[in-house]
Amino acid sequence: MIMSETLTKTTTTINHFGKLTPMMDRLRDSIIDAKPYVDPERAILTTETYRQHQDEQVDILRAKMLEHVLDKMSIFIEDDTLIVGNQARQNRWAPVFPEYSMNWVIDELDTFEKRPGDVFYITEKSKEELRAIAPFWKHNTLEDRGYASFPEASRIFYDLGIIGADGNITSGDGHIAVDYKNVVNKGLKWYEDRIKTALANLDLTDFNQQKQYYFYKAGLIVIDAIHNFAKRYAQLASKQAQNTTSATRKAQLEKIAQILNKVPYEPANSFYEAIQAVWLVHLTLQIESNGHSVSYGRLDQYLAPFYEHDLKTGAIDANGATELLTNLCLKTLTINKVRSWQHTEFSAGSPLYQNITIGGQTPDGKDAVNPTSYLILRAIAQAHLPQPNLTVRYHHGLSDKFMRECVEVIKQGLGMPAFNNDEIIIPSFIRRGVKKEDAYNYSAIGCVETAIPGKWGYRCTGMSFINFPRVLLLIMNGGIDPESGKRLLPDYGKFTDMTSFDQLMTAWDKALREMTRQSVIIENSCDLALEQNYPDILCSVLTDDCIGRGKTIKEGGAVYDFISGLQVGIANLADSLAAIKKLVFEEKKLTTTQLWHALTTDFADEDGEKIRQMLINDAPKYGNDDDYVDDLIVEAYKPYIDEIAKYKNTRYGRGPIGGLRYAGTSSISANVGQGHSTLATPDGRHARTPLAEGCSPEHAMDTDGPTAVFKSVSKLSTKDITGGVLLNQKMSPQILRSDESCMKLVALLRTFFNRLHGYHVQYNIVSRDTLIDAQNHPDKHRDLIVRVAGYSAFFVGLSKETQDDIIERTEQSL
Template sequence: MDAVETKKTMTFSPIAEGQFGKLTDRMNQLRDKIIDAKPYVDPERAVLATEAYKAHQDEQLDVLRAKMLAHILDKMSIFIEPETLIVGNQAQSNRWAPVFPEYSMNWVLDELDTFEKRSGDVFYISENSKEKLREIAPFWKHNTLEDRGLAAFPPESRVFYDLGIIGADGNITSGDGHIAVDYTSLINKGLKWYEQRVKTAMDALDLTDYDNQKKLYFYQSSLIVIDAVRHFADRYVALAEKKAATETDPEEKQNLLDIAAIMKKVPYEPATTLREAVQSVWFVHLILQIESNGHSVSYGRVDQYLDPFYEADLQAGRTTPEKAVELLTNLALKTLTINKVRSWHHTEFSAGSPLYQNITIGGQTPDGKDAVNPMSYLILQAIAQAHLPQPNLTVRYHKGLSNDFMMACVQVIKEGLGMPAFNDDEVIIPSFIARGVKQEDAYNYSSIGCVETAVPGKWGYRCTGMSFVNFPRTLLIVMNGGVDPESGKQLLPNYGRFPEMTSYQQLMDAWDKSLREITRQSVIIENTCDMVLEQGYPDILCSTLTDDCIGRGKTIKEGGPIYDFISGLQVGIANLADSLAAVKKLVFEEKQLTPEQLWDALQSDFAGEAGEKIRQMLLNDAPKYGNDDDYVDQLIADAYKPYIDEIGKYKNTRYGRGPIGGFRYAGTSSISANVGQGHSTLATPDGRHARSPLAEGCSPEHAMDINGPTAVFKSVAKLDTEAITGGVLLNQKMSPQILRTDESCLKLVALLRTFFNRLHGYHVQYNIVDRATLIDAQKHPKQHRDLIVRVAGYSAFFVGLSKETQDDIIERTEQRF
């Protein structure tokens, strides 16, 4: 019987405290090895990619990229861990990070001798690996995505990039990512179904039509990568059989023979068991990140597409809940083996080496019914048992979620993983439908990466993750008559300098015009990044698995997907809110400060006794965002509006080429950019010192939210959340002691329901860790090797972060009921 047709007849019970169980011995051993693995920079993929590019320079671009992936999969090192039930590795060893030279080599060469000296996100590299990378570097000189992107930026826009006012480093030093492919079709139909679709479309082409000739190359490349994936699987078949031939332990021998049998079948053939389905999903997920190093490659609605296989196995006696959880923990552990080395500048925006590989559970079916199923609970169990920062786990909230399931989620939150995060169906689904997404697709959305959302298998790249716009620094430029105080460059028109302004409205008029120009410049930068990516770096396997690239004969960047909306990220929401409140109240209403006094204090970073007195006034005498104070909350809603209005005017590079949409919207999922962009931002009117971190996401500034979690929720809900479709990221922090009883857990459930049901919040996630533990982990990192914290829209091992990022997390407000 086909697994997808199996009726859900199995019963399941909620998870209570202490009922997660423990990792099996097999998975515990694998976990220890993975966590203890030192992250090395691996040159193997870089060498193989270079060989392929040299050998196939005369090929059409799509074919070149396909043959590159085929060469890598055919020649790269493979291994099978003794403990694993599923196979596939990204690099020569777990947690090693491949180099992708086609995207950038400049920073790699610059940082070869400093990887081990980083303050956080440390990588190791051998002298032999350094030499291999230096040997291939001449081929890539002036021949990478970064080289082409920097050359293509219009000069008047590039200055915003060079000064860090508009950040897009990750967009021209790596691939896109930020996507979930169609895993449902993959596991139920196999790659051979895609292969047949491609062959049928290719046979129908009239090559006298120029557009059809272009489609031919995409179809040829799709067949190449499907065949490459099949041969890659065959390599694991051969390895498993070879190992089985000398294995003396009967149980381990059988496991290797099982692996060989499974890899002979998937992912080319449809899966018929849960283990086959998980292996198929993992194998393709892995290869997508060998093809391209774009992060936020996500799994989609895992409980929805795996549950039919689990229930069929259960009915047939092929599995038990315990075996299913072990398989899911294996998937989680394998997910953590994938690693990415970034430039140090990009690392500041992504502290903790995150890959943002998101699993989504819960939510609703297309007819609006609760979609929670037995697999939803098993995934919660597996995530709790694995106790890892990856994969990222998101629960889709809706009013019909049972208290049992909500309590199970809270029990996982208590484990201190920073997961699951919650996204709200009641906001996201209507927002999608209003933008033209079909209802059945809107109900099937999943989280991608951090808090961003898209329809798996039907949405193009970067539903968010485009450029980063620094709101507080923009405010300082506006206050300085369009001149960047940091560089002294005139970047925007002079709408008046703050020391000469006589009203708050003057400042807001200047802000409105200036922010719209900054927004326009961000669009130019984003379009440039997308243009050079399309011109030189198509991802063939990812496109093949995304509807309807095959039907249209186009890659993702050419307009192949059904939907294509994107968003940039706006950084420093709370700093802007508190700054505007201080200026309006203290300068123009109460006149405790003159504009000149405040400006001078900012320029000196509040130096001296007088400067510190002004800083304390800014900190203590003005309303603060996060306290349900309409005064400041309305100011930030109004100040955000010019960006939301302006960004909605601009089309992306795929507009009119097939997809529904092709527009942009706002998003606050700023990852750890608040630290990096804080470095280039001078003192701000909220009392923040120069160079210190900005507030992250849409969360309040540290220690400024003093009226409790409900007040925070009310402040955040006053933002135009339905317009900020790119994600409204809210981090909250609580001491483990707060959730020590069932009663307190029920209070958190009630609080969450209030936020989503009554206030229409978009997203929230929790750090459950106390300040004392974090401080002790700074002093004694070896004793806290697997302490996990929520950094932004993702979790990370605390001890791997830079001290500055650690301090930023320590200083976050600890909420109480």
């Protein structure tokens, strides 16, 4: 029987969820204390494969690359783990993926340790090894091919940072959850059998079937590679079992060897086997490609039968199951990713956005919460980590008991769980052609974006970023970028020549539609380069119906394929439009010339500061349930929502249902990076400072409490913004001290979701004083966690600018 080390009665009275077992506590300390190094091993092994097999069809080349890495990479088993599998030579080390990008890696080799946040370390030997392989990758990476594919008229928007897509051409796709339910219940052998049957029925005189042949052969290679990868760990565990002097550890290692000689190739038959199978596949997906937001899907649903079976047979107890789940959480944090500094500004805190979804409904509309759902909450609270993300699917039938337990996790200060609303998301999917039973099985993918696990293509969100406030400044300057002086859009009329607010909104409509069109061109260029050169074979094999169609995901193999870009600075745009309309055109307190001068000089002189204060204090602000400003942002968002729906993605008509685009506000930490390139805005914001994040109000502008914020956000067209409506809220820990206050939060959440039809919300439960103390004394707060955007991060690892942005968020009360 698998049971955890005994928890004392004293521990359980101190902590609602209990504490980590001593074994997991030691593992947690070792992972958190690990310094994140840049690891060149995968880069070296990948280069070897590409040099040796350049002549192979690209599917075969990618499969052999993964095979070579899994066969030759360093592996280890920590002293205090029950689940095994590593991404790099040490925990928290970040592999380099040279096929995606090497230019920035070489350029930043000597600055990784000097970053203001997201610091990485690197040895001189590693620098030499990376410089040695760099010439092979010159003009031979995704970044090189992606950038070259941008049409010149569109490339300028990327170069100037108005449309951001850096992550799309410097890394793989990610933003997906594969079919883990089939992985644990049928094993990879089931996929292997499907591929062999398909291969046997091919007619290679048919060109299209010949293309399928290479995909199928590649699929067999990667399945065999994972099978052998698992056996490597089994052999290592057996060897360590022979050498240990601890009888307890010997039994644990022998069990690990037994399990890995079976899964993930064979079906799992126990809770332990299922978790190990999920972890090894999850890990391998992120060795294959460094696309982030690779998520676990509805973990409580596909693990529940294993837990219930083992519980009945006495093979496990609740504490033992919790220990395995906390082990999974800890292993999830070991995965790391080093990004270019430009990309890092969009993803502060080194997030991987690995999401676990629990709760929700069954296809017949019944509450899907089960005992495993509660165990996952307990494990997340005990592990106390920024990864994995945890999302709870809310619906009106969710019990107060479960909601109250979720609030207990929120009180831990993890920024989790986030809540997504079934009442909005499921109907939105069904309207777009998703089958009912699939719509009811959706999960969060990364931040707040949602998709159907195992049936959805890449990047349900995150294709590109459009900077709304910068587009507004561009329009106000007659289509010329105020900084570079380059014309980007037609002259729809300069702001200083306008005599009515309607003229500005007419120009906004035309300009935003053109900007949307340009974003589509850039996104398609990225997708073209990825499809032609960097297919992810394992991920495709584990996504329906790539095997049935003989296509990778990028070729149209997924059952569903909808994508979205992200729109940044929504609150800034709302407040800017309100200030212009009220102060310039209605009350005439400012002339167009006065305002434009104040913006271009960043409110530098005495009159400029007076104007800034007027913009801040004398105009309505989004987040206060004021129709004046809320209706303006709804109107301003509409051209994008309407326009983006016109454009198909590159998989349209090639198999998937959909092939279309929609809006999304999950802008991660892009509000900080995009703020750097944005001049002063008409809401009174200074140049180069962060924009508002997600669809949240600007800091300190939401003065009428959380209900008013909910009402403002709910006026957005949430049914159309299927890519996610990200709302962050911040409260002091003092607020949730009493049971009464906790139930008030539950009631507030129910109101937001049931009556106002909100899409999403998440909470930072941390005081301003604590955050400031952590800035000044980081050593005292090494595991202080904050919600950055749609993800959590260790506060002390963030840049000061991102820390300041979080500190300045409005602290709400109940």
